[in-house]
Every structure is written in structure tokens, then in C-alpha cells.
Amino acid sequence: MPRAKPRSARKPAGARRGRRVLRVLALAIAGGAFVAGFAAAGYFLSLDGSVRARFDGRRFAVPSKVFSTPAILYPGLDWKLVDLRGTLARLGFREAASPGHLEPGEYTWGASRARVHLQAFEHPTRSEPARDVVLRLEGPLIQEIRELPSGRELGAVLLEPEPIGAFYGVDREQRELVKLEQLPPHLVDAILAVEDQRFEAHRGIDLRRIAGALVANLRAGAVRQGGSTVTQQLVKNFFLTPERTLRRKFQEAAMALVVEARYDKHEILEAYLNEIYLGQRGPTAIHGVGEAAHVFFGKSARELDIAESALLAAVIHSPNGLSPYREPERAVRRRNLVLEMMEEQGRLGAEARAKAEAEPLRLAAVTPDPGDARYFLDLLRRQLSDVYDASVLETDGLRIYSTLDRRAQRLAAIALREGLADLEKRFPRLRSEQPARALQGCLVALRPQTGELLALVGGRDYATSQFDRCTQARRQTGSAFKPFVYAAALEPLNGAPSITLANLLDDSPLEISTPSGPWRPENYDKRSHGMVTVRQAIEGSLNIATARLARDVGARRVADVARRAGIQSPLPIVPSLALGVASVAPIEIARAYATFASGGIRPELQSIEDLVDEQGRTLERRKLRFERVIDAGTAYLVTSLLEGVAERGTAAALHSTGLRGPIAAKTGTTDREQDLWLVGYTPELVVVVWIGFDEPRSLKIPSAVGALPIWRRFVQDMTGGQIRGRFPKPAGVEEIEIDPVTRSLALADCPDRQSEYFLAGTQPTSICGEAGSGEQPAGDGVAERPPGREPGGGGEFFRWLKRQL
Amino acid sequence: MSVARRLAIGSVAIALCAGCAGRTSFFAPAPVVPLRLHEIAGEGDAARRASQRLVLQGLASDAKGQTRLARTSYERALQVDVNNPFAYLALARQAVESGDGASALEYLEQAELLLGAEDLRSPRVEPHLAGLRGAALRARGEQRAASELLARASDLAPSVWDDGQLSAAELR
Numbered sequence: 001m002p003r004a005k006p007r008s009a010r011k012p013a014g015a016r017r018g019r020r021v022l023r024v025l026a027l028a029i030a031g032g033a034f035v036a037g038f039a040a041a042g043y044f045l046s047l048d049g050s051v052r053a054r055f056d057g058r059r060f061a062v063p064s065k066v067f068s069t070p071a072i073l074y075p076g077l078d079w080k081l082v083d084l085r086g087t088l089a090r091l092g093f094r095e096a097a098s099p100g101h102l103e104p105g106e107y108t109w110g111a112s113r114a115r116v117h118l119q120a121f122e123h124p125t126r127s128e129p130a131r132d133v134v135l136r137l138e139g140p141l142i143q144e145i146r147e148l149p150s151g152r153e154l155g156a157v158l159l160e161p162e163p164i165g166a167f168y169g170v171d172r173e174q175r176e177l178v179k180l181e182q183l184p185p186h187l188v189d190a191i192l193a194v195e196d197q198r199f200e201a202h203r204g205i206d207l208r209r210i211a212g213a214l215v216a217n218l219r220a221g222a223v224r225q226g227g228s229t230v231t232q233q234l235v236k237n238f239f240l241t242p243e244r245t246l247r248r249k250f251q252e253a254a255m256a257l258v259v260e261a262r263y264d265k266h267e268i269l270e271a272y273l274n275e276i277y278l279g280q281r282g283p284t285a286i287h288g289v290g291e292a293a294h295v296f297f298g299k300s301a302r303e304l305d306i307a308e309s310a311l312l313a314a315v316i317h318s319p320n321g322l323s324p325y326r327e328p329e330r331a332v333r334r335r336n337l338v339l340e341m342m343e344e345q346g347r348l349g350a351e352a353r354a355k356a357e358a359e360p361l362r363l364a365a366v367t368p369d370p371g372d373a374r375y376f377l378d379l380l381r382r383q384l385s386d387v388y389d390a391s392v393l394e395t396d397g398l399r400i401y402s403t404l405d406r407r408a409q410r411l412a413a414i415a416l417r418e419g420l421a422d423l424e425k426r427f428p429r430l431r432s433e434q435p436a437r438a439l440q441g442c443l444v445a446l447r448p449q450t451g452e453l454l455a456l457v458g459g460r461d462y463a464t465s466q467f468d469r470c471t472q473a474r475r476q477t478g479s480a481f482k483p484f485v486y487a488a489a490l491e492p493l494n495g496a497p498s499i500t501l502a503n504l505l506d507d508s509p510l511e512i513s514t515p516s517g518p519w520r521p522e523n524y525d526k527r528s529h530g531m532v533t534v535r536q537a538i539e540g541s542l543n544i545a546t547a548r549l550a551r552d553v554g555a556r557r558v559a560d561v562a563r564r565a566g567i568q569s570p571l572p573i574v575p576s577l578a579l580g581v582a583s584v585a586p587i588e589i590a591r592a593y594a595t596f597a598s599g600g601i602r603p604e605l606q607s608i609e610d611l612v613d614e615q616g617r618t619l620e621r622r623k624l625r626f627e628r629v630i631d632a633g634t635a636y637l638v639t640s641l642l643e644g645v646a647e648r649g650t651a652a653a654l655h656s657t658g659l660r661g662p663i664a665a666k667t668g669t670t671d672r673e674q675d676l677w678l679v680g681y682t683p684e685l686v687v688v689v690w691i692g693f694d695e696p697r698s699l700k701i702p703s704a705v706g707a708l709p710i711w712r713r714f715v716q717d718m719t720g721g722q723i724r725g726r727f728p729k730p731a732g733v734e735e736i737e738i739d740p741v742t743r744s745l746a747l748a749d750c751p752d753r754q755s756e757y758f759l760a761g762t763q764p765t766s767i768c769g770e771a772g773s774g775e776q777p778a779g780d781g782v783a784e785r786p787p788g789r790e791p792g793g794g795g796e797f798f799r800w801l802k803r804q805l
Numbered sequence: 806m807s808v809a810r811r812l813a814i815g816s817v818a819i820a821l822c823a824g825c826a827g828r829t830s831f832f833a834p835a836p837v838v839p840l841r842l843h844e845i846a847g848e849g850d851a852a853r854r855a856s857q858r859l860v861l862q863g864l865a866s867d868a869k870g871q872t873r874l875a876r877t878s879y880e881r882a883l884q885v886d887v888n889n890p891f892a893y894l895a896l897a898r899q900a901v902e903s904g905d906g907a908s909a910l911e912y913l914e915q916a917e918l919l920l921g922a923e924d925l926r927s928p929r930v931e932p933h934l935a936g937l938r939g940a941a942l943r944a945r946g947e948q949r950a951a952s953e954l955l956a957r958a959s960d961l962a963p964s965v966w967d968d969g970q971l972s973a974a975e976l977r
Binding site: 074075077155158609625628683 | 858874885918919
């Protein structure tokens, strides 16, 4: 039987306690480690969730970009008029010093020869290759275009569409996504050389790099390298705030480990190259090498050379402090440092480095923020929001090719802004210290046959007021509505028109009963002019004669013509409709006049050519659409009347101040001169100018003084003063000589003759000199003798008209 | 009536019948050589010439089956010269080919207006105008009116319109 162990042989009580403590400690540590491990696992799982949510979903918000219609160059074009050099600068072209080898995006300019290496334009259906072309210049004209090196003569070449804006989200980030495999290897090498030379080797964090960076920076006495890997920088930009705390740094490292564990290097690097911040352009942040290549060098990232790639890599360190625009010398020093590091790391040969270091800084010209197209961009956004969510427009990177003519838009903005400033200078009472009460205006220009919107300026300053007065405002049109009255009267109804241009109209005082009491229209000069010809009535914008004509024709019929022409706003069927009492948007008036300009064929408004998604698929394609709504003859007669307004009438200042060629125009001044309009067209352009205050008050000037100079300047700048083409006279219109006195047919023996246009079969039947010659009135306001030959009648009228002019 | 006289009358009648044998009707108009647009590529001012070159480019693309590219060329032609009737004619031809009779008629309306206004509506354009209008109406299911116009086009330019259609190459 064993004996009990002597007391001294047993372990002392202290040791037993120590073991117990150790056991408890071990258990506590194990428990703590378990809990910590569990917590860490949970933490990493949560990080993994965040990382996957971002990486597996849509990684980048890419704002949809809007482009103008491309400029077209062709022999015979006035390159000065179209501001070709300015256009090249805005497109980011660089002027090369020597005419030797030109890269895409470079040009040279001489006295008689310009050479432009056009950049490739990518589009699903109408891509254009990069091509080197020579323009032979003679004075302001392009005489010939030849392609190099073949020497082939070209009939026309297209410049790429100009970017005019984008639909940003709240962060205003601009980027163009690139694929890693599309980028030149030297760009990736340059970035990795300076940002993360062991990128392929590490697992998200690089302790050697941190130590190396510390040593390198100490040796250099400056921060040459950062300690963060590309993965850490990506994580920081993607998920974290920019604060510099240990906690955030830890989070960054942990997330970098998760990203590296979850995704391959290719994906990480591609995401980084698309995410990295590279500076500001105005309020817009430039992200990614794709966008930066366009902003800095005016070219695609895939076309960057070694020096340009090194510059982009250099800028990453401090995008604003090393901006090549603001700090060119610092940027070049940093670029050369990148090149040096590339050579040290075996990514670049010595010769290539020396060559790249010798490259001067060649940057794309800084193009001003195209703020003057923002009303147009807003219109596009409103139109597109019917089909696409705002979030799609802000994040899905659509490419919207618009109809906007960049040059027309710029000239329109200048004409309106300076025109309003001139008016305020001439009439100081129009000035207001409060921007919200400032004199306002809008200008819209269309191509009449196709309805393409070429320019839209909805106000004098977008920054002050984003309300678009061309498309969102409804204002009374005043006399600018009268052409619809004349169209209604000249249009054959049941075979015969109410009037012809041989008729006379009665401009004597008129009173029309209305439910709200008698209505007595007055002329602008507060006088009546007796019997006047149709031309005199519209050229002098006579209210009484027009109101009487509208009464005879019927307000309903006038409204019908206006609607058919393109007015969509409600039109009250009241006698005063004839004098423009209806409130209408300027863009509606533009479209309705376009119907006259294109011979009675109403165009559908077009603002988009096509819309392409990020993958290069065409989502929308415009279709030119028109519809005949007024017969060609009637439309031509109205155009002819409006040509008279521009030649002799209230808009005669258009021609007298130097515009040559066909113009049809109508002034419009509403009651108390609260709205001033000039609506006019040439064979290729419809332009509407409206001037007024947002809270209507009198300007105390007529439209010929307020709106006309702006219209004139815009058309002058667009055309160089020589308007091309002519208004097409349709087959159903005849030009016939009539006696200006009796308004009857004038044969060779008639003492006075003048040409007039008639729809076939509606010309006068009586012959001058015959008993009873002269047209019969078509209504009680239409008579047969012109005022000019009546004592105190037309003579007075002409004197009045002269005073107006 | 003498035998010689009878023979003479008979010969004239036979000759007349022979002459008319290839026509669809006795009163059919005399054939013309239909207009091809390359013939007038050098006419007009600088903008019109450039516009015409773009129309011809478009027709070349159309002939290769690149219809979207072709349409862009026609639209660019209008950008340079919005009053070029031949750009509308080319658009009408393309619309007919794609079976869009309504659009074709709209383009034809513009083309006819502008051709008339510029005194360009020569007899050589007539077969195309008649034929395209006929083909557009046919596409819209208006067979009777379509047949008459297509027959007229065929009478005017049998070499082109005998098959009831105008290819891009035939217009080019």
C-alpha cells in the first residue's frame, strides 16, 4: 500500500497557484485570441463585402458626354470665317514647330499651306481614320485639300465632333474609361516605376517599399516616393476618406489585403488607372489616364509617347501642385525624375530616356469651359430624361452626338451678351443692379429644312439664371405673329385665297365687339393709314389692317395655320390673336417660321444626331422628319412679303447695315414694348431673337432697336455678311406685272408696272387702262386703290415708314 | 386607191407599230438618259460641290451595303448645303430601299421643291422622281398609283427602272 507522500515532497502551494494563474492566463489568451480572431474575421468579412459590392458592381460613374456636330472642311470654304485655327485649338490640336513628321493631333500653319494630322474618330457606324491632310490656302479660302502621303484630292474632310459638356453627378468627376491592354506599355511602366515598382510582387502592402521609400526620401531630402502601393491608393480613393489617421491607414492596409486576395493584378491596375485623380479643369475633377490624356495632350491614352506617359505618371504625386499648365518647370523636373526611375528599374533604355527628357512640354491648348452651351445641355437633359434615368445619364458614360454647331453657338452667345450690354449702354434705364432683374434675352437658330438645332442661348448668363427663355418661357409675340394671318389669308380655301398680293387692305380705325367689350386696335404710331397694299401693311407692321384682315379670314383659321406651322402653345380664338396676344416659346416661333422657310414643309426639331453607349452600341439614331403643312405657293408668298419687311419695312436695317442676300424677317413688339422680337430666316438659317425682362416691364424701345441688332450681328458673323442661296419659288407661283395704281394686269403700254407674285390662276383678270380695271375687294377690309396715290393717304404712310426706318 | 398608195400606208403603219412595240402604251413618253449624280458633281458653288461629293460618297457606301454610313454622308451633305436636292433624292432612294415609304415621300417632297426652285428639274431627273414616288407608294401599299408611276419611270428610263427600283450605283 503506498505511503502518503511526505509533505515536503509535494509542490509548494505558490507553484500550484502560479500554474493555475498560467492556466487561466493561457485560457484567457486563447479566449482573447479566439475572440480577436473572430472579430478580425468578422472585420475582414465586412471589408470583403464592401470591396465586392464596389468591385463587382459598376466601378465608376462615367458622366455622359455631349458632342457638337463635326465641322466639315471643303475647297472653297472660308477658313477664317469658320475659325478653323480656333476649332483646332479647342479640339486639342498642337501647332508643331516643323513641318516634318506630324503626329495625329498636330498641325502646321503657313501663309499658303496648312497641314493637319486629323485624329481618328471612333463611332459604331461612322468612324473616321486618322489622316494627314494638306490644305492649300489662298487668302481666306481653302483652295484644295489633299491627303498625305498619297496626294489624293479630297472633296471634304470632317473634323471630329467637339465636346461641349457632360451630364455630371454631384461629384463632377470626368473620366474616360480605358482597358489595360489598350494602353502603351511605357505608360504603365512609368506609373509603376514611380508609384509602385514591386506591384507584381507584393500582396497589397509592401513593407520593403515603405522602408525603401523612407530611405530614398531621406537621401533625397525630399519626398520622392510614397509608401502606399497602387492597391492602397486605389482602396483609399475608392472606399476611404482622405483623413490622415492611424485608424484610416490601418483600414487602408486591411482593405488592400482583401482586394489583393479577391482580385487579380490586372483588374486592380486597370481600376487604378481609371480612378486615379489627375487634376482639375474648372469645377470638374479629371480622373483616370484616359481622360487626362485628352485634357493634357488632346489625344487618346493609347497614343501617348514615353515623355507624355512619364508626365502623366509625374502628375499623380500632386495633381494640382505639379499641373503642367500652372507649374510647367516643376512638372518637367518630376517627369524627368520618372524617366530616371524607369531607367534605374530597367523599364527604359538610356537612349529612350535621353530622347524623352529632351522632349519639350507639348500640351493641348486650354479650351475655355464651353459654358455658353449649358442651356442647350439642359434642353438635352430634359429631352433625354423622358427615356433615360438621370442616374443613367450621370454614370453610364453615354456619348451623345448633338446637332449643335459649336461655332454658331459661340457666335450666338457673343451676339446676345454683347447686344444686351450695348442696349444697356445706350439706354441706361434698362440697367439693373440686381442680376435677377437684369435685361434678358434669348437666341435660337435652326436649319429650316431639317429642323436641326444649331444654337441655343437661353439667357445672358447661365451662372446667374438657368431659366431657358428660348424653350421654357412663353411670351407674347406681338407682330411676329402676323405672318400667320397673311398665310391664312393667302392660302387657298375651297380653291380660292381670301386675298392676293394685288389686294388693298383697309387701315382705317376699327372696332370689334368682343365678350369683354369693344376692341380697338391701334398702330404703333397711333395713326391709321387708309387703304394700303398687302405689302405695305406687313412691311409697316400695321395693326389695324392686319386685325381687320384676320377678322375677315377668321381667328380660328389663323390659329389653324399657326398650329400647322408648328406653334404648340394654346392659341386663344380672339380678334387680338392676329396681333400676337398668344404667349409662345421662341423655339416654337423658330419652328413655325422654318415651315415658311422650307416652302411649307414643317420640320421636326432635331437636337441629337445619335447616342452611343459605353460599349459602342448605337442606342438612338435621329431620323429627319418633315411634313407638308402649308402649300408651297402660300409659303413662298409669305416669304416674299417678309423679304419686303427686310428690304423696305420695319426690319430694313438688316440690309442697310451690310447684310447681302436673301433675308425674310419680321419684327415683333408687344404692348408697352415689354417683349421685343426679331424673327427671320435666310435660305439656310432661321434665327429668333427675343429681348425683355423676366418680370415684364416696358423697354420703351421698338424691336428694330432692341432685337434687330443682335439678329443682324449673329447672321453677319455666321455668314460673313454674304448670305448664300435663294428662296425657292415653287412651280405654282407666277411672277406677273401689275399696275401699282389700279392693281390690275399691266401690259406693255401701261405707264407704271411692278412685279408681283400670285398663285397660279389667282392673278388679276382686268387690264390696266380698261374701264373698271382693278381688283375687287375680297372682304370689307380689302379694297382696290393703293394709298400712295391718294391725297393724305399713302403719302402719309410712306412718310411714317421713313421715320420708323 | 392605188396599190402603191396602199403599200405606202401599210408600211408606215407597220413601222409605227414596230416603234411602239417596246413601250407600255402608244402614248408613252420618249425615253431619256436618266441623270447620274457624278455627272453634275462639279456644278454649283463650293458648298454645293462639296455637298455633292458627300452625296456621291454616300451612294458609294450604300452600294456596298453600308447604309448607316451612307445616311451619315447624306446628312453631312445637307450640313454643308441644306438646299441640295440631290441629298434628299439619295435619302429618298435609301428610304424606299428600306421599305419606309412615308419617309421617302417626305424626302421627295423636299427634293422636288428644291429641284423646281433651282431649275434643276430636267427631263433626266423625271424618271427618278416618278420611279421613287411610285416605289414609295408601293411600299405604303398604294399599288394602283404606284404602278402608274413606276410604269412612267420605266417608259422614261427603261434601262434603270425596268426592275422597278433604283440602285445606289444607278443613281451615282
